[in-house]
Amino acid sequence: MVRNKLAAGLKKIYPAGRILTGTLEKKMYSYDSSFYARFRDFIPDAVVLPRSTAEVSATMKLASEHGIPVVPRGAGSGETCGCLAVRGGIVLDFSSWDDVEEVDPENMQVFARPGVVHYQLNEHLADFGLFFPPDPGSTRMCTIGGMVANNSSGLRAVKYGTTEQYVLGLEVVLPDGRIIETGGVNCRALKNVSGLNLTKLFVGSEGILGVITMVRLRVWPRPKARGLAMAVFTDLEAAPAAVLDVYQSGILPSGIEILDSSAIHAVNLYNPAINLPEAEAILIFEVDGNPAGVTWEGEKIVEITKKRASRVEWSTEPGRMAELWRGRSVVAVAAARLRPDGSRIFAGEDISVPLSKVTEALRRIKELGRQHEITVVNYGHIGDGNIHTAPVINLDNPEEVARANALVDAIHRLAIELGGSTTGEHGVGAVRNQYAADEHGRAADIMKQIKETLDPENIMNPGKLLPPGEAGKSV
Amino acid sequence: MSEELAGLKEHYMRCVRCGQCRSVCPVFREIRNETVSPRGKIFLAHLLSSGEAKVNNEAASLLSQCLLCRACSVECPSAIPVHEIVTAARSLAAKKLPSPLKSLLHRKIWSSPARLNFSVSLFRHCQGLLKPAATLNLLPPALSLPGRLPRRPARPSIPGQTPASGKAKMRVGYFLGCSTNYLFPGIARSTVAVLARLGCEVVLPQELKCCGLPQLAAGEDKTAAHMASANLEAFRRLNVKVVVSDCASCTATLKESFPQNGSNGIKVLDLSELLAVLTEGNELKFKTINRVVTYHDPCHLANAQSITAAPRNLLRRICTEFREMPGAAECCGGGGSFVLHHYGTGMAILNKKILNLKKTGAETVATSCPNCIMQLRHGLLKHGSGTEVVSVVQLLAESLEITF
Ligand SMILES: Cc1cc2nc3c(=O)[nH]c(=O)nc-3n(C[C@H](O)[C@H](O)[C@H](O)COP(=O)(O)OP(=O)(O)OC[C@H]3O[C@@H](n4cnc5c(N)ncnc54)[C@H](O)[C@@H]3O)c2cc1C
Numbered sequence: 001m002v003r004n005k006l007a008a009g010l011k012k013i014y015p016a017g018r019i020l021t022g023t024l025e026k027k028m029y030s031y032d033s034s035f036y037a038r039f040r041d042f043i044p045d046a047v048v049l050p051r052s053t054a055e056v057s058a059t060m061k062l063a064s065e066h067g068i069p070v071v072p073r074g075a076g077s078g079e080t081c082g083c084l085a086v087r088g089g090i091v092l093d094f095s096s097w098d099d100v101e102e103v104d105p106e107n108m109q110v111f112a113r114p115g116v117v118h119y120q121l122n123e124h125l126a127d128f129g130l131f132f133p134p135d136p137g138s139t140r141m142c143t144i145g146g147m148v149a150n151n152s153s154g155l156r157a158v159k160y161g162t163t164e165q166y167v168l169g170l171e172v173v174l175p176d177g178r179i180i181e182t183g184g185v186n187c188r189a190l191k192n193v194s195g196l197n198l199t200k201l202f203v204g205s206e207g208i209l210g211v212i213t214m215v216r217l218r219v220w221p222r223p224k225a226r227g228l229a230m231a232v233f234t235d236l237e238a239a240p241a242a243v244l245d246v247y248q249s250g251i252l253p254s255g256i257e258i259l260d261s262s263a264i265h266a267v268n269l270y271n272p273a274i275n276l277p278e279a280e281a282i283l284i285f286e287v288d289g290n291p292a293g294v295t296w297e298g299e300k301i302v303e304i305t306k307k308r309a310s311r312v313e314w315s316t317e318p319g320r321m322a323e324l325w326r327g328r329s330v331v332a333v334a335a336a337r338l339r340p341d342g343s344r345i346f347a348g349e350d351i352s353v354p355l356s357k358v359t360e361a362l363r364r365i366k367e368l369g370r371q372h373e374i375t376v377v378n379y380g381h382i383g384d385g386n387i388h389t390a391p392v393i394n395l396d397n398p399e400e401v402a403r404a405n406a407l408v409d410a411i412h413r414l415a416i417e418l419g420g421s422t423t424g425e426h427g428v429g430a431v432r433n434q435y436a437a438d439e440h441g442r443a444a445d446i447m448k449q450i451k452e453t454l455d456p457e458n459i460m461n462p463g464k465l466l467p468p469g470e471a472g473k474s475v
Numbered sequence: 476m477s478e479e480l481a482g483l484k485e486h487y488m489r490c491v492r493c494g495q496c497r498s499v500c501p502v503f504r505e506i507r508n509e510t511v512s513p514r515g516k517i518f519l520a521h522l523l524s525s526g527e528a529k530v531n532n533e534a535a536s537l538l539s540q541c542l543l544c545r546a547c548s549v550e551c552p553s554a555i556p557v558h559e560i561v562t563a564a565r566s567l568a569a570k571k572l573p574s575p576l577k578s579l580l581h582r583k584i585w586s587s588p589a590r591l592n593f594s595v596s597l598f599r600h601c602q603g604l605l606k607p608a609a610t611l612n613l614l615p616p617a618l619s620l621p622g623r624l625p626r627r628p629a630r631p632s633i634p635g636q637t638p639a640s641g642k643a644k645m646r647v648g649y650f651l652g653c654s655t656n657y658l659f660p661g662i663a664r665s666t667v668a669v670l671a672r673l674g675c676e677v678v679l680p681q682e683l684k685c686c687g688l689p690q691l692a693a694g695e696d697k698t699a700a701h702m703a704s705a706n707l708e709a710f711r712r713l714n715v716k717v718v719v720s721d722c723a724s725c726t727a728t729l730k731e732s733f734p735q736n737g738s739n740g741i742k743v744l745d746l747s748e749l750l751a752v753l754t755e756g757n758e759l760k761f762k763t764i765n766r767v768v769t770y771h772d773p774c775h776l777a778n779a780q781s782i783t784a785a786p787r788n789l790l791r792r793i794c795t796e797f798r799e800m801p802g803a804a805e806c807c808g809g810g811g812s813f814v815l816h817h818y819g820t821g822m823a824i825l826n827k828k829i830l831n832l833k834k835t836g837a838e839t840v841a842t843s844c845p846n847c848i849m850q851l852r853h854g855l856l857k858h859g860s861g862t863e864v865v866s867v868v869q870l871l872a873e874s875l876e877i878t879f
Pocket residue numbers: 032033071072073074075076077078079081082083084094114135136137138141142143144145146147148149150151152153154155206207208210211212213332425426427429461492493494
């Protein structure tokens with residue numbers, strides 16, 4: 001009954017081509033990039049492709065009238081089932097609403113609709129000599145809406161921080177259909193401390209408080225030069241120590257990445273031409289800025305890391321830099337090569353620990369892998385303690401899948417034990433919410449209260465982020 | 476599990492559903508929803524293969540949303556051959572949802588040169604008769620794609636054996652594909668004459684069939700395999716060791732289907748590869764063609780065979796000016812029969828191509844596939860543009876001052 005009303009209501013809002021109701025069509029919205037989604041059947045009742053704030057607002061009104069869940073979705077590159085209809089309802093696919101509304105170079109900001117893809121935004125900004133610094137590994141697909149909702153970051157977070165530092169304001173459609181502008185109505189100022197900071201509330205809210213329909217982002221001048229240093233270590237513990245050495249010398253690289261021995265081996269199996277030196281760990285430092293500064297910092301990094309590394313190479317030559325970078329850029333998928341029947345899974349893939357605990361975390365994740373008899377590859381943004389672990393398993397073996405789930409749980413608990421977090425950048429969604437109470441204590445209750453206030457019917461992306469059994473009506 | 480997809484399981488299981496392939500898929504970029512994304516097609520193939528979803532009209536229609544351009548297969552960091560998985564899933568669909576008309580077309584008509592010849596000439600006659608209907612826009616727009624067919628195909632005008640001018644350096648078998656034969660006989664004549672001028676003895680077997688790509692794309696893989704065997708046999712009888720074609724779609728297909736059907740030492744080369752070798756250090760005089768030229772990469776050359784530099788180098792050598800076009804390697808939206816089923820999407824993709832082409836200000840666009848030529852001409856015509864579309868080999872013929 002409700003479903004019939006839903007269909008009729010949506011038809012009034014969207015033209016036929018922008019409502020998907022076919023059985024298989026809807027099933028194609030049952031996945032994102034997470035491991036968890038492979039074993040679940042989260043099928044929405046309808047998918048719509050909004051292209052205006054009015055359409056989103058009308059959809060929210062319809063949904064709240066009938067108590068139907070609504071789930072915003074960008075590219076579905078997330079790792080947490082965040083964009084999946086875990087309780088059915090309507091999926092809002094923003095892939096086709098991808099207008100960069102305005103670049104305002106004078107005020108160093110840009111206005112973008114939620115479906116704009118990250119690399120396309122930066123291509124657009126390049127014409128103005130500007131860029132939006134956060135750079136997730138998923139740049140080719142992820143959307144700005146998804147990035148803001150997940151507070152994404154990436155390889156250069158060490159120097160440039162995360163998405164939240166760049167969001168100046170948002171247009172948000174609330175669960176009841178009201179439209180608000182955060183960061184000041186018609187405001188183009190770069191600094192604004194008037195009022196409660198609602199922008200920050202919505203950044204990283206994973207679509208559980210409202211739908212983002214416009215993003216006002218601060219952008220930066222594009223750096224003029226860039227250089228890469230690769231340092232090779234025969235001892236795993238020496239790598240995090242070298243990172244601290246570099247920081248203590250007063251240098252802030254734009255990125256610092258690590259590959260452990262299994263990651264190095266996997267990359268070489270994947271593409272022997274990349275030919276990384278087989279070692280316990282490799283660090284890649286990136287520095288950017290003005291040409292003279294880049295050279296000075298690069299030389300300094302070489303001098304410092306040489307004390308612990310068996311080999312260090314520095315380059316500012318684009319071809320060589322691309323070669324040095326290739327190992328890092330393919331490792332996420334190369335991991336699967338460690339066994340012939342293996343698939344890399346995205347689970348337990350994003351813990352974040354204090355810098356002082358990185359070595360221990362790397363060592364203990366390996367141990368956990370051995371205990372659970374699962375191959376794990378470690379790599380990630382060591383510069384800010386964010387470790388990407390890639391378990392490699394045979395997806396067809398249920399017993400192995402069960403062991404993988406146990407391993408993932410142990411990795412998440414390890415992160416909390418070490419004073420870190422279960423997720424550094426990918427988010428909570430429906431895969432890490434069982435840790436929310438442990439991670440946040442009483443603060444989790446306040447999160448629930450905020451959710452209840454804004455979404456009393458619990459229709460806005462329910463079943464995510466908050467501890468299970470969250471407040472409000474269960475739909 | 477379906478037999479068609481079983482062999483590809485290790486590939487589709489490796490898909491981590493990251494969605495990176497969305498960034499390059501021309502169909503996704505137009506339609507912009509998950510159901511047409513390469514990732515979605517892998518997911519669908521997985522469902523069909525495991526039996527979790529049934530082959531039905533919805534599945535077939537979703538599978539039809541693919542140009543087989545392979546951009547996704549090249550982009551995928553897990554190196555998943557998405558196009559092969561789509562082809563295999565279509566083959567499964569063709570078996571489960573047989574279409575008598577399509578089977579007749581692929582199995583009985585297209586696989587037989589005589590019947591194909593007859594059908595094409597019939598089509599040509601109909602074109603004349605239906606002209607008034609076409610002018611009144613009463614016909615499906617896709618029918619206007621090939622333009623008015625030439626009066627005669629290429630085949631009758633090409634001898635079974637063309638001697639090399641001067642001393643023969645090599646003997647090559649010419650694979651005359653359907654599009655070149657029926658739509659662009661001038662390209663075939665240029666290919667043979669240029670190869671002969673550059674020192675090749677060129678043989679053309681009498682009994683060649685189509686390369687089998689239309690059959691593969693429609694899921695008729697068995698028919699395609701028979702055709703590949705028959706074509707191999709035709710070249711073997713003439714003792715040919717190197718087969719060359721001026722159609723990138725044909726060479727991409729043959730490079731895969733010949734080895735699968737026991738090619739025994741017969742090597743397939745795209746014409747652009749062979750021309751690069753033959754013109755390298757050649758003391759022949761190349762007259763400079765006074766024209767600003769740009770190049771469009773056929774998907775079946777750039778994505779399927781990784782050939783991008785050779786044709787550009789040649790154009791730089793023989794034309795006064797070469798200008799790179801933005802998005803040169805993006806599909807033109809033809810995709811064989813794709814544009815017949817999805818004319819609107821095909822035209823939207825083509826439109827982007829034409830806009831990029833216009834940005835170069837080139838007077839001539841050269842490419843290496845007759846199917847792209849057909850599509851580009853159609854687009855330019857719609858834009859009322861006078862830009863000429865030719866095959867690279869035709870420009871080379873001009874530069875070598877070959878007259879017909
Ligand atoms: C290979 C790979 C590499 C990755 N690398 C990184 C990395 O380096 N750093 C990083 O941070 N992440 C990374 N990710 C994770 C992921 O790409 C990011 O979280 C990304 O920002 C998600 O964007 P999306 O458009 O795919 O969003 P989706 O996955 O579609 O959605 C993510 C969340 O955002 C919500 N959402 C989406 N749009 C809106 C909207 N308009 N309004 C409200 N809520 C919305 C959804 O409901 C969901 O909760 C990676 C993923 C992959 C597959």
